[in-house]
Amino acid sequence: MDTQVLIIGAGPVGLTLALDLGRRGVRCTIVEQKDKPAFLPKMERVNARTMELYRRMGLAQKIRAAGLRGDIPMDVFVVLDLAQPPLLRLAYPSVDEATADIRATNDGTAPLEAYQLISQYTMEPLLAAECETQPNVTVNWSTAFVDCTQDANGVTTTLRGPDGSTRTIRSDYMVGCDGGASPVRHALGIKLHGEPNSLALRQGLYRCDELYDMLPRGNGPGHGRHYHVADDKSSFLIMQDSTKHWTLHAQAQSDEEMIELFKKAVGFPVKFEMLSCNPWRQNLMLAERYGKDRILLAGDSVHLVIPTGGLGMNSGVGDAVDLAWKLDAVLKGWAGPNMLPSYEFERRQIGDRNVGASRYATIGRRKWRSMWRPEIRDNTREGKKAREVLANVADVEQRKTNEMIGAELGYRYVHSPIICDIPGGPEHLFRTYEPTTWPGARLPHVWLDDGSAMQDRIPAFGYTILRLGKSSVDVAPLQKAIAAYGAPVTVLDVPDQIARDIYGYDLLLLRPDMHVVWRGDAAPDAAEVARIATGH
Numbered sequence: 001m002d003t004q005v006l007i008i009g010a011g012p013v014g015l016t017l018a019l020d021l022g023r024r025g026v027r028c029t030i031v032e033q034k035d036k037p038a039f040l041p042k043m044e045r046v047n048a049r050t051m052e053l054y055r056r057m058g059l060a061q062k063i064r065a066a067g068l069r070g071d072i073p074m075d076v077f078v079v080l081d082l083a084q085p086p087l088l089r090l091a092y093p094s095v096d097e098a099t100a101d102i103r104a105t106n107d108g109t110a111p112l113e114a115y116q117l118i119s120q121y122t123m124e125p126l127l128a129a130e131c132e133t134q135p136n137v138t139v140n141w142s143t144a145f146v147d148c149t150q151d152a153n154g155v156t157t158t159l160r161g162p163d164g165s166t167r168t169i170r171s172d173y174m175v176g177c178d179g180g181a182s183p184v185r186h187a188l189g190i191k192l193h194g195e196p197n198s199l200a201l202r203q204g205l206y207r208c209d210e211l212y213d214m215l216p217r218g219n220g221p222g223h224g225r226h227y228h229v230a231d232d233k234s235s236f237l238i239m240q241d242s243t244k245h246w247t248l249h250a251q252a253q254s255d256e257e258m259i260e261l262f263k264k265a266v267g268f269p270v271k272f273e274m275l276s277c278n279p280w281r282q283n284l285m286l287a288e289r290y291g292k293d294r295i296l297l298a299g300d301s302v303h304l305v306i307p308t309g310g311l312g313m314n315s316g317v318g319d320a321v322d323l324a325w326k327l328d329a330v331l332k333g334w335a336g337p338n339m340l341p342s343y344e345f346e347r348r349q350i351g352d353r354n355v356g357a358s359r360y361a362t363i364g365r366r367k368w369r370s371m372w373r374p375e376i377r378d379n380t381r382e383g384k385k386a387r388e389v390l391a392n393v394a395d396v397e398q399r400k401t402n403e404m405i406g407a408e409l410g411y412r413y414v415h416s417p418i419i420c421d422i423p424g425g426p427e428h429l430f431r432t433y434e435p436t437t438w439p440g441a442r443l444p445h446v447w448l449d450d451g452s453a454m455q456d457r458i459p460a461f462g463y464t465i466l467r468l469g470k471s472s473v474d475v476a477p478l479q480k481a482i483a484a485y486g487a488p489v490t491v492l493d494v495p496d497q498i499a500r501d502i503y504g505y506d507l508l509l510l511r512p513d514m515h516v517v518w519r520g521d522a523a524p525d526a527a528e529v530a531r532i533a534t535g536h
Contacts, residue, residue: 081267462488
């Protein structure tokens with residue numbers, strides 16, 4: 001084989017997959033048709049769960065250092081323009097404030113990491129640079145996917161280089177992380193289903209060095225993250241991580257109109273330059289399959305969401321992390337036949353759930369925007385009434401976009417073939433998170449008595465048998481049963497009572513991604529649990 005895993009697409013998902021595979025010792029090659037990461041905003045927020053995953057990869061602090069300063073508020077405003085008092089302000093903590101809140105919370109309800117605002121044009125070069133330091137990762141820019149075939153032993157992929165010539169590369173597995181148009185998905189004949197093209201917009205990227213420092217101007221809104229303009233164009237102004245760049249989404253017919261809409265949204269004279277402007281359409285789509293045999297799909301190639309809720313790139317990183325440890329297990333020879341199929345089984349249900357969460361948030365946003373009236377800017381009784389009605393509805397409905405902690409932390413793999421399934425389980429909620437160790441759930445964050453985080457104690461590779469409190473249950477049979485398959489497994493004793501109280505059980509078996517496989521107070525049927533956990 002030329003490489004063990006070939007990855008098509010060097011966006012955040014493909015780069016994350018490569019990094020996670022590379023640190024596990026898997027040889028992988030990324031190909032990307034662009035000659036370098038593009039200067040386009042796209043995603044702009046890494047959510048709390050994704051930051052937990054990047055923390056385990058040693059990247060969390062690097063991402064924070066590259067992203068928005070930690071002291072800047074993440075407030076969301078509904079405005080007529082930035083020169084007038086906001087119709088609504090939804091206050092959200094800065095990263096520094098959120099981190100302090102997390103440090104002071106120890107009931108399992110908080111994530112270990114706060115969110116981070118970072119623009120995709122900052123994130124992609126950071127991840128690409130990390131790939132360059134990985135001896136197991138090779139990145140080929142200006143290289144396009146042409147076609148692929150597979151057989152029982154591997155995948156043969158045809159690629160086109162920058163000079164137009166083609167070559168083939170042989171890999172054990174291939175993963176398409178190549179976006180919503182996904183040539184890899186098309187090559188497999190896999191279709192997307194859902195709600196395509198629900199709204200046509202333009203996205204403009206502007207350089208405006210002085211705007212951030214001019215806020216607040218007079219009675220205008222203060223510093224924040226998002227500024228929704230109450231107009232009939234669905235105008236939505238977003239501050240990027242540098243505070244010098246801004247994006248505007250709007251229903252506009254031309255690039256020239258986008259320039260005028262930016263001026264109108266700001267509401268006072270500023271020097272600016274529009275760097276780019278591109279049309280895009282809102283989609284809520286899910287692939288019927290997440291791959292076929294040795295060719296898998298991840299990220300936007302299998303789920304397209306409307307950015308409301310911030311679940312697009314973050315869902316894709318979840319795909320990458322889930323797929324990385326499973327491919328590693330298969331390539332190292334200890335995974336059973338259920339291991340790789342569990343990727344689609346687990347992640348497709350999360351993709352479906354996140355499409356639903358995005359729909360829920362989008363309906364909320366459209367509801368308050370439907371309250372717009374032509375007289376809303378008038379200094380009349382009718383204008384005042386229009387502003388009040390829109391603000392009151394937005395105070396309820398806009399929160400659905402910005403408060404998605406349940407979707408971020410509370411997702412759980414249900415009926416997975418590699419989870420010891422228990423019927424029932426907590427309700428799946430989008431906006432609230434209740435900590436649980438129900439099999440399939442993420443291990444809740446807990447601060448231990450010495451001030452360290454439980455998640456930091458969990459080994460990055462292999463399974464962990466967590467023995468809590470004063471338990472002295474013999475877990476050697478379970479450890480031996482897992483190890484008999486060749487899988488790495490560690491026994492971790494944590495006597496701290498706080499962990500036992502929050503987790504609710506003496507024993508937990510965790511996967512490499514910190515999702516719970518099994519829990520109990522007495523030793524399990526070791527052979528059965530090991531067989532399920534390793535995919536046999």
